[in-house]
Amino acid sequence: MDISALTDTDTVLLQHLAQGWNGSRIASHLGVRVGGVREDIRRIRRTLGATNNTHAVVIAVRAGLI
Numbered sequence: 001m002d003i004s005a006l007t008d009t010d011t012v013l014l015q016h017l018a019q020g021w022n023g024s025r026i027a028s029h030l031g032v033r034v035g036g037v038r039e040d041i042r043r044i045r046r047t048l049g050a051t052n053n054t055h056a057v058v059i060a061v062r063a064g065l066i
Contacts (some may be wrong), residue, residue: 001049003063010044013037015066018057 016026023041025046027034041053050056060066 001059002047003060003065005047006044006065010047011060011065012039012056013040014060017041018061019066026039050061 011032012027016029021029023037024034027037030037041056045051045053045056048056048059050059059066
């Protein structure tokens with residue numbers, strides 16, 4: 001797990017996930033492609049060693065990232 005590898009955009013995505021938003025809602029809010037958001041979320045999960053989005057949010061909260 002390498003928290004320092006996450007970007008500011010990654011942090012924003014994690015914050016939206018923590019609020020219960022799905023990829024479609026995040027993409028619409030940010031004005032980007034849904035596929036791009038989903039790819040970014042998969043990369044974030046890999047970076048954090050998370051098994052799913054909820055796990056990624058828990059890791060980010062525990063690390064003080066969000």
